[in-house]
Amino acid sequence: xxxxxxxxxxxxxxxxxxxxxxxxxxxxxxxxxxxxxxxxxxxxxxxxxxxxxxxxxxxxxxxxxxxxxxxxxxxxxxxxxxxxxxxxxxxxxxxxxxxxxxxxxxxxxxxxxxxxxxxxxxxxxxxxxxxxxxxxxxxxxxxxxxxxxxxxxxxxxxxxxxxxxxxxxxxxxx
Amino acid sequence: xxxxxxxxxxxxxxxxxxxxxxxxxxxxxxxxxxxxxxxxxxxxxxxxxxxxxxxxxxxxxxxxxxxxxxxxxxxxxxxxxxxxxxxxxxxxxxxxxxxxxxxxxxxxxxxxxxxxxxxxxxxxxxxxxxxxxxxxxxxxxxxxxxxxxxxxxxxxxxxxxxxxxxxxxxxxxx
Numbered sequence: 196x197x198x199x200x201x202x203x204x205x206x207x208x209x210x211x212x213x214x215x216x217x218x219x220x221x222x223x224x225x226x227x228x229x230x231x232x233x234x235x236x237x238x239x240x241x242x243x244x245x246x247x248x249x250x251x252x253x254x255x256x257x258x259x260x261x262x263x264x265x266x267x268x269x270x271x272x273x274x275x276x277x278x279x280x281x282x283x284x285x286x287x288x289x290x291x292x293x294x295x296x297x298x299x300x301x302x303x304x305x306x307x308x309x310x311x312x313x314x315x316x317x318x319x320x321x322x323x324x325x326x327x328x329x330x331x332x333x334x335x336x337x338x339x340x341x342x343x344x345x346x347x348x349x350x351x352x353x354x355x356x357x358x359x360x361x362x363x364x365x366x367x368x369x
Numbered sequence: 370x371x372x373x374x375x376x377x378x379x380x381x382x383x384x385x386x387x388x389x390x391x392x393x394x395x396x397x398x399x400x401x402x403x404x405x406x407x408x409x410x411x412x413x414x415x416x417x418x419x420x421x422x423x424x425x426x427x428x429x430x431x432x433x434x435x436x437x438x439x440x441x442x443x444x445x446x447x448x449x450x451x452x453x454x455x456x457x458x459x460x461x462x463x464x465x466x467x468x469x470x471x472x473x474x475x476x477x478x479x480x481x482x483x484x485x486x487x488x489x490x491x492x493x494x495x496x497x498x499x500x501x502x503x504x505x506x507x508x509x510x511x512x513x514x515x516x517x518x519x520x521x522x523x524x525x526x527x528x529x530x531x532x533x534x535x536x537x538x539x540x541x542x543x
Binding site (some may be wrong): 201281283287291293294297298308309310311312314316317320321323 | 376464482488
């Protein structure tokens with residue numbers, strides 16, 4: 196059975212959407228995902244607000260109630276019939292996120308065993324055939340095949356296999 | 370550079386020692402590691418106390434102040450000069466342990482970057498050349514070479530490369 200490792204933020208969970216909501220609310224702005232083509236949120240926010248921007252990610256509740264990416268639950272469940280599915284999420288930059296990320300996965304993907312959750316930093320440690328991730332840097336030393344999940348910051352990335360949403364993941368693997 | 374993944378409990382941290390101390394204190398017993406040859410602690414404790422025994426591991430502070438295994442800090446630091454070192458710890462059974470395990474690693478192994486910490490369950494997800502672990506079951510599907518770190522419960526395990534302590538790890542790799 197081939198193994199697929201799946202990233203959380205921007206792939207299963209809409210962390211960027213929540214980040215924008217909190218930033219707009221506190222600063223009276225109206226940033227949308229459309230403003231972020233090829234950029235990270237911190238790139239379009241003035242430098243004096245970067246600390247505040249990162250602070251949202253460090254708060255204990257940030258990862259608790261993130262919206263689930265459309266169709267991801269149905270497609271991941273279908274994938275478990277044909278592949279070994281692991282969740283590989285970069286959590287070490289935000290240790291406060293461990294508990295909320297774990298609970299979020301249990302709540303929204305209850306059919307995945309916790310033994311298949313991996314909280315890590317450098318994803319070259321992941322032993323899998325495929326890694327679905329929005330950050331191409333994780334593919335550099337990954338031993339399998341990287342599948343780039345489209346997010347605003349990566350739309351200009353070329354020369355990598357890309358999927359735009361979970362329906363495309365379904366087409367690719369099922 | 371070859372990569373070595375290192376388990377935490379019973380390899381870097383003396384979790385069993387702390388477990389025995391808490392159990393003896395609360396039950397007026399005098400169990401020692403010597404009583405545990407070839408056995409887990411729950412195997413020599415009466416069934417009506419198993420829940421209590423597991424409860425210790427679920428408490429938030431259990432993993433906070435565990436003693437460091439002798440010579441492990443010095444040898445791991447030396448290993449970082451010649452190998453890529455990752456810490457791979459089974460944490461998903463005890464989600465309350467995430468924070469304390471992270472702080473323990475930062476406190477006692479400050480020279481390791483958090484990006485090289487991996488909190489996981491099924492260690493077949495680890496991509497490394499070697500895995501130093503006290504639980505032989507983790508070697509079954511591991512793609513590299515397993516090195517069994519001696520602990521009371523595994524003394525009868527045969528046909529696997531074994532080290533008894535960190536001085537033997539030093540001899541093997543340096």
